Amino acid sequence: xxxxxxxxxxxxxxxxxxxxxxxxxxxxxxxxxxxxxxxxxxxxxxxxxxxxxxxxxxxxxxxxxxxxxxxxxxxxxxxxxxxxxxxxxxxxxxxxxxxxxxxxxxxxxxxxxxxxxxxxxxxxxxxxxxxxxxxxxxxxxxxxxxxxxxxxxxxxxxxxxxxxxxxxxxxxxxxxxxxxxxxxxxxxxxxxxxxxxxxxxxxxxxxxxxxxxxxxxxxxxxxxxxxxxxxxxxxxxxxxxxxxxxxxxxxxxxxxxxxxxxxxxxxxxxxxxxxxxxxxxxxxxxxxxxxxxxxxxxxxxxxxxxxxxxxxxxxxxxxxxxxxxxxxxxxxx
Amino acid sequence: xxxxxxxxxxxxxxxxxxxxxxxxxxxxxxxxxxxxxxxxxxxxxxxxxxxxxxxxxxxxxxxxxxxxxxxxxxxxxxxxxxxxxxxxxxxxxxxxxxxxxxxxxxxxxxxxxxxxxxxxxxxxxxxxxxxxxxxxxxxxxxxxxxxxxxxxxxxxxxxxxxxxxxxxxxxxxxxxxxxxxxxxxxxxxxxxxxxxxxxxxxxxxxxxxxxxxxxxxxxxxxxxxxxxxxxxxxxxxxxxxxxxxxxxxxxxxxxxxx
Amino acid sequence: xxxxxxxxxxxxxxxxxxxxxxxxxxxxxxxxxxxxxxxxxxxxxxxxxxxxxxxxxxxxxxxxxxxxxxxxxxxxxxxxxxxxxxxxxxxxxxxxxxxxxxxxxxxxxxxxxxxxxxxxxxxxxxxxxxxxxxxxxxxxxxxxxxxxxxxxxxxxxxxxxxxxxxxxxxxxxxxxxxxxxxxxxxxxxxxxxxxxxxxxxxxxxxxxxxxxxxxxxxxxxxxxxxxxxxxxxxxxxxxxxxxxxxxxxxxxxxxxxxxxxxxxxxxxxxxxxxxxxxxxxxxxxxxx
Numbered sequence: 001x002x003x004x005x006x007x008x009x010x011x012x013x014x015x016x017x018x019x020x021x022x023x024x025x026x027x028x029x030x031x032x033x034x035x036x037x038x039x040x041x042x043x044x045x046x047x048x049x050x051x052x053x054x055x056x057x058x059x060x061x062x063x064x065x066x067x068x069x070x071x072x073x074x075x076x077x078x079x080x081x082x083x084x085x086x087x088x089x090x091x092x093x094x095x096x097x098x099x100x101x102x103x104x105x106x107x108x109x110x111x112x113x114x115x116x117x118x119x120x121x122x123x124x125x126x127x128x129x130x131x132x133x134x135x136x137x138x139x140x141x142x143x144x145x146x147x148x149x150x151x152x153x154x155x156x157x158x159x160x161x162x163x164x165x166x167x168x169x170x171x172x173x174x175x176x177x178x179x180x181x182x183x184x185x186x187x188x189x190x191x192x193x194x195x196x197x198x199x200x201x202x203x204x205x206x207x208x209x210x211x212x213x214x215x216x217x218x219x220x221x222x223x224x225x226x227x228x229x230x231x232x233x234x235x236x237x238x239x240x241x242x243x244x245x246x247x248x249x250x251x252x253x254x255x256x257x258x259x260x261x262x263x264x265x266x267x268x269x270x271x272x273x274x275x276x277x278x279x280x281x282x283x284x285x286x287x288x289x290x291x292x293x294x295x296x297x298x299x300x301x302x303x304x305x306x307x308x309x310x311x312x313x314x315x316x317x318x319x320x321x322x323x324x325x326x327x328x329x330x331x332x333x
Numbered sequence: 334x335x336x337x338x339x340x341x342x343x344x345x346x347x348x349x350x351x352x353x354x355x356x357x358x359x360x361x362x363x364x365x366x367x368x369x370x371x372x373x374x375x376x377x378x379x380x381x382x383x384x385x386x387x388x389x390x391x392x393x394x395x396x397x398x399x400x401x402x403x404x405x406x407x408x409x410x411x412x413x414x415x416x417x418x419x420x421x422x423x424x425x426x427x428x429x430x431x432x433x434x435x436x437x438x439x440x441x442x443x444x445x446x447x448x449x450x451x452x453x454x455x456x457x458x459x460x461x462x463x464x465x466x467x468x469x470x471x472x473x474x475x476x477x478x479x480x481x482x483x484x485x486x487x488x489x490x491x492x493x494x495x496x497x498x499x500x501x502x503x504x505x506x507x508x509x510x511x512x513x514x515x516x517x518x519x520x521x522x523x524x525x526x527x528x529x530x531x532x533x534x535x536x537x538x539x540x541x542x543x544x545x546x547x548x549x550x551x552x553x554x555x556x557x558x559x560x561x562x563x564x565x566x567x568x569x570x571x572x573x574x575x576x577x578x579x580x581x582x583x584x585x586x587x588x589x590x591x
Numbered sequence: 592x593x594x595x596x597x598x599x600x601x602x603x604x605x606x607x608x609x610x611x612x613x614x615x616x617x618x619x620x621x622x623x624x625x626x627x628x629x630x631x632x633x634x635x636x637x638x639x640x641x642x643x644x645x646x647x648x649x650x651x652x653x654x655x656x657x658x659x660x661x662x663x664x665x666x667x668x669x670x671x672x673x674x675x676x677x678x679x680x681x682x683x684x685x686x687x688x689x690x691x692x693x694x695x696x697x698x699x700x701x702x703x704x705x706x707x708x709x710x711x712x713x714x715x716x717x718x719x720x721x722x723x724x725x726x727x728x729x730x731x732x733x734x735x736x737x738x739x740x741x742x743x744x745x746x747x748x749x750x751x752x753x754x755x756x757x758x759x760x761x762x763x764x765x766x767x768x769x770x771x772x773x774x775x776x777x778x779x780x781x782x783x784x785x786x787x788x789x790x791x792x793x794x795x796x797x798x799x800x801x802x803x804x805x806x807x808x809x810x811x812x813x814x815x816x817x818x819x820x821x822x823x824x825x826x827x828x829x830x831x832x833x834x835x836x837x838x839x840x841x842x843x844x845x846x847x848x849x850x851x852x853x854x855x856x857x858x859x860x861x862x863x864x865x866x867x868x869x870x871x872x873x874x875x876x877x878x879x
Contacts, residue, residue, distance in 0.1 A: 288697025
């Protein structure tokens with residue numbers, strides 16, 4: 001079975017269960033706090049890349065604003081936690097919901113655009129969100145950011161130390177990947193892929209393509225918001241600077257390197273690109289250059305990445321605005 | 334109430350008339366051919382019927398329900414299915430996924446159903462799969478052995494068949510086929526003719542654009558002829574064959590070349 | 592007071608316009624979008640800074656050096672990133688420019704450090720034009736930007752190369768059939784666009800007395816917003832877009848708050864995309 005065809009299910013139980021067991025046992029083997037912290041970061045990025053994959057990989061939408069929703073989730077969690085004393089188990093779903101609400105609000109007017117126009121409008125939204133966050137001092141404390149976000153608590157125990165965070169992130173990853181695997185193997189997931197492949201034929205087959213594109217967007221932004229909440233409680237400090245176009249490019253690079261349109265692709269990309277800079281200090285200092293070179297290398301030599309569906313990046317028309325009616329002959333003069 | 338009633342449909346593209354007050358009706362359970370020289374407006378007519386092109390004037394009633402101002406997916410929900418002149422398969426979906434997607438309008442599972450997978454969703458998927466395989470069986474052994482292959486790995490003829498299968502599996506009442514035999518050899522073409530007749534046998538009306546005259550004459554119960562956007566003839570194949578206007582249209586009228 | 596803000600806006604706007612024209616040239620000729628344009632602008636700015644601030648060369652030389660550096664970088668990018676992938680569509684080159692922009696910015700931080708470098712002042716005098724106080728520097732910038740646009744127009748309308756560029760922009764296959772060396776035209780177009788961006792970078796450095804590695808990001812996006820406003824394929828539109836964004840930005844700073852200055856360009860971009868994606872003056876876009 002090709003890597004890009006793997007989706008967890010009853011049939012391949014043994015494979016993904018063993019992976020899960022290995023992941024659960026990891027902290028017993030890896031004792032370093034630093035490495036566990038890296039694993040937590042990888043876990044957060046797995047959620048981010050997998051959710052971006054829903055819009056950009058499965059549905060073929062060029063969303064370039066993912067970091068904004070990550071940030072909206074993080075800020076929602078931080079504000080609720082520091083202003084209202086809300087616990088993690090409330091801030092987490094709220095972060096997802098608020099991010100999804102913004103996602104829907106953005107999607108409805110903009111998803112009739114496609115290609116580069118959609119990309120640009122999502123970039124525009126992202127920058128506007130950044131600037132509003134920076135300036136709305138009353139809500140977000142502006143450039144000072146929001147410090148002092150408390151760690152998650154469970155039955156009165158506060159989570160401290162990276163082992164606790166690791167298991168929390170692992171649980172969230174399992175939840176996210178479970179939900180997403182079910183989505184992509186369902187009628188909804190098939191509709192997403194059909195829209196990516198040929199929106200006109202999808203419409204002719206009875207798929208309400210606009211509605212489905214909005215749904216894809218809402219799903220993706222919901223999970224980005226969840227990741228934001230995890231980030232907020234883990235880093236204990238949120239600032240608007242972490243959620244700009246640069247960050248979207250990081251997530252996008254991970255997704256492309258791992259492979260778009262498949263289940264494993266985003267996971268591989270997130271893990272590989274989080275771990276890589278930790279492998280040597282040189283790589284850590286030159287992280288940007290390394291990411292850029294890897295992205296360029298992948299596009300030039302293997303655009304489907306490690307485990308992506310081949311052909312997604314190539315033949316799409318970036319500038320197709322709205323699918324033209326199926327070409328008939330030119331009207332006769 | 335007529336099955337399909339088209340009255341006075343016109344479409345203009347920036348000054349050029351693609352369709353001029355075209356009127357006709359289709360009945361249940363018949364195969365109607367649509368012919369005409371290049372540029373006559375045949376695919377434009379299909380685009381109007383399937384919701385991809387809004388007519389500038391005129392009406393189209395399908396079982397009494399108006400087709401104008403409806404989105405393509407709504408028209409598909411009414412039971413109109415189509416294939417495209419340039420084969421539009423989902424390149425990176427498998428043959429099986431094509432027929433599953435064809436069952437879209439017969440299924441109900443949304444986001445909640447996808448994630449929670451209650452019993453009715455599993456039943457719905459199983460039913461769709463059965464239906465899909467049954468439809469693929471109509472194509473003998475051409476598609477069934479390849480149900481897990483991506484559509485872009487299929488031969489050209491198989492891709493065209495797959496498109497028809499995807500349209501068929503949705504149980505349409507009206508099937509619009511746009512040049513289904515284009516690029517096929519005589520043997521494959523004959524197979525399509527047989528298939529079209531079998532489709533009529535299922536109680537589906539087939540509206541068929543074709544350039545291959547043999548196919549049209551053999552398969553059609555009736556033929557409608559368009560030229561320069563106007564309907565210039567309608568009738569039995571034998572009558573159309575003998576019709577002077579039709580012959581002229583294909584030969585090209587003298588003084589037509591600008 | 593209002594008028595002097597307008598002058599500020601026009602000055603800044605003319606520099607946005609230069610960046611925007613670069614996008615128009617690249618998109619118009621090659622039908623491609625580059626995310627690395629901002630970084631080319633930044634590199635030009637740094638070269639200008641070194642020439643002017645470190646080696647104390649006259650600002651004119653600094654400008655020429657900055658433009659040359661940008662030209663060379665642009666030519667290199669086109670040859671290595673765009674040419675091998677042009678046939679594959681629009682996404683791969685776009686993604687490559689994303690990679691390049693990340694690399695260039697990171698390299699700049701590593702080599703130059705992330706902090707602001709001070710650029711010495713060039714002209715400090717102010718004059719009154721029609722009763723409005725205008726700095727000599729502003730006049731110079733406006734004159735320079737205008738001069739570059741004029742030179743560009745002369746190139747496009749009056750030279751063989753310009754005709755080749757216009758023909759390629761209309762239909763590169765037909766141009767090829769007529770004997771135009773399309774590869775060379777693409778390369779020169781990209782380099783030219785980059786040089787304009789480099790000029791803008793040098794002038795921005797002089798105007799604000801500072802250069803820093805992150806300066807390319809926002810400038811590039813604002814230039815793109817101006818280009819979208821004008822319609823992606825229209826040079827006059829891009830100029831208009833740049834000037835309008837510049838003026839509205841300054842009025843926003845004056846009447847609303849300085850923190851929201853940058854928001855103007857993005858709001859303009861989003862509004863144009865939602866309400867009139869072909870921009871003000873753009874022609875119907877070539878769909879793929």
